[in-house]
Amino acid sequence: MRIFTSLFVVALALVSFTTQAQSPAAPQAQLATPQVSPKAQLVSPPQVSQTPPMGWNSWNYFANKVDDKGIRAAADQLVATGMKDAGYVYVNIDDTWEGERDANGVLAPNAKFPDMKALADYVHSKGLKIGIYSSPGSKTCGGYAGSLGHEEQDAKMYAEWGFDYLKYDLCSFIPDVMEKQAPHNKAAQMRLMHTAYAKMDKALKATGRPIVYSFCQYGWDAVWEWGPSVGANLWRTTGDVTPEWDRIYAIVSQQAGLEEYAGPGHWNDPDMLEVGNGKLTLAENRTHFSLWAMLAAPLLAGNDLPNMKPEIKAILTNRDVIAIDQDPLGRQGARIYSDGEVEVWTRHLAGGALAIAVVNVGDNRYSTHPFHLNLRKLGLAETQTGKDLWTGKTLELTGNELLVMASHDVLLVRVDAPKAIPAVN
Ligand code: GLA
Numbered sequence: 001m002r003i004f005t006s007l008f009v010v011a012l013a014l015v016s017f018t019t020q021a022q023s024p025a026a027p028q029a030q031l032a033t034p035q036v037s038p039k040a041q042l043v044s045p046p047q048v049s050q051t052p053p054m055g056w057n058s059w060n061y062f063a064n065k066v067d068d069k070g071i072r073a074a075a076d077q078l079v080a081t082g083m084k085d086a087g088y089v090y091v092n093i094d095d096t097w098e099g100e101r102d103a104n105g106v107l108a109p110n111a112k113f114p115d116m117k118a119l120a121d122y123v124h125s126k127g128l129k130i131g132i133y134s135s136p137g138s139k140t141c142g143g144y145a146g147s148l149g150h151e152e153q154d155a156k157m158y159a160e161w162g163f164d165y166l167k168y169d170l171c172s173f174i175p176d177v178m179e180k181q182a183p184h185n186k187a188a189q190m191r192l193m194h195t196a197y198a199k200m201d202k203a204l205k206a207t208g209r210p211i212v213y214s215f216c217q218y219g220w221d222a223v224w225e226w227g228p229s230v231g232a233n234l235w236r237t238t239g240d241v242t243p244e245w246d247r248i249y250a251i252v253s254q255q256a257g258l259e260e261y262a263g264p265g266h267w268n269d270p271d272m273l274e275v276g277n278g279k280l281t282l283a284e285n286r287t288h289f290s291l292w293a294m295l296a297a298p299l300l301a302g303n304d305l306p307n308m309k310p311e312i313k314a315i316l317t318n319r320d321v322i323a324i325d326q327d328p329l330g331r332q333g334a335r336i337y338s339d340g341e342v343e344v345w346t347r348h349l350a351g352g353a354l355a356i357a358v359v360n361v362g363d364n365r366y367s368t369h370p371f372h373l374n375l376r377k378l379g380l381a382e383t384q385t386g387k388d389l390w391t392g393k394t395l396e397l398t399g400n401e402l403l404v405m406a407s408h409d410v411l412l413v414r415v416d417a418p419k420a421i422p423a424v425n
Contacts, residue, residue, distance in 0.1 A: 052296050052325055053165070055299075057131070058093055064142060074305050075123045090128070097109050129165065133166070135168065135169045136200060139176075155203035198230040241272060244279075251270045262296050262330070267298060275312060289318070290321060290412045291357065293347075342361070342403075354415045354418045358405070388413055
């Protein structure tokens with residue numbers, strides 16, 4: 001059975017599927033929006049992550065079972081599966097690689113990682129980049145050695161090993177420093193946190209190596225407001241993702257309103273992908289991936305690559321959806337309206353194009369239907385010609401068609417030449 005059969009469009013009135021775009025481009029007066037969001041303009045151009053980082057991270061599937069062999073296998077699989085060609089570049093080691101510090105404070109990897117430089121060389125030899133993980137505290141979340149008091153030394157070592165990406169996870173910095181140095185003073189605690197992230201930024205910059213700097217402090221103190229000013233290329237906006245629809249949807253809900261903070265070089269991070277993990281249905285995997293693309297989120301797969309099912313690979317390598325995520329304009333999408341259990345998100349794309357995601361977030365298969373897309377609420381005239389990015393078909397949207405969507409499924413459409421509501425004189 002095709003994976004797309006859970007979502008289908010029933011023609012009630014003026015609906016048609018064609019194989020060609022039919023309508024000429026029309027004036028876009030009502031759609032006109034700033035090309036770059038105002039807050040994004042405040043940030044100076046960074047060296048890295050002009051589009052959201054793409055790659056794979058060890059944590060979501062392997063957790064503490066990550067080792068040298070697993071990282072090499074992931075790199076091999078990114079190449080073999082075509083994921084590298086689709087844009088997945090970073091192979092990121094998460095927590096549990098750390099060993100002990102010697103008398104000079106130099107941190108060695110533990111026995112799972114016999115030679116970090118050789119591993120980085122291997123990953124680079126595949127045309128990929130490699131990432132590492134630490135904490136501003138004395139311990140990582142997994143209880144391994146963090147960077148507290150060794151920031152410059154560690155940054156230098158990452159650069160010498162050849163790392164291209166650092167995820168910096170708050171963890172024990174909370175009890176180690178924030179609660180100790182500023183008990184009962186939240187504002188002072190937050191200032192300590194800013195300083196810690198700025199310190200590692202300085203240390204990374206001092207290495208002279210372009211290293212993507214990923215903040216992991218769960219969105220505390222509205223990190224989207226200050227993260228870019230202390231070097232963040234991306235910042236987690238929430239606590240951890242899990243491979244469950246309820247968690248994924250809760251995270252999605254927390255992203256609405258953050259769109260003005262993202263832009264080239266600095267991205268909101270709703271956490272890594274769970275596509276292919278746990279018991280997510282195909283519809284849920286598709287919706288998760290579609291929404292991460294609408295959110296201009298980093299696309300860091302976190303599944304078991306050597307045992308990836310074909311239908312999961314098809315989701316992760318859907319070039320049309322990846323193109324939404326990687327759109328060069330770098331504007332994050334926004335939730336425009338919801339109607340019952342159906343949500344409608346749009347994302348403005350380069351060249352005046354528009355992506356529209358219609359999501360049935362409800363648990364009952366067809367609970368809130370019939371559903372008609374209200375194009376006027378999107379500033380669009382009726383009729384629009386677009387491409388359904390999960391079926392590949394050309395789709396004509398009039399607002400009259402009944403969209404019948406399975407629970408947790410998505411209709412993701414790219415409209416290259418959206419027609420705005422005609423201006424009223
Ligand atoms: C935290 C982070 C996760 C992961 C683990 C590792 O929970 O949010 O993404 O890095 O730590 O211990």
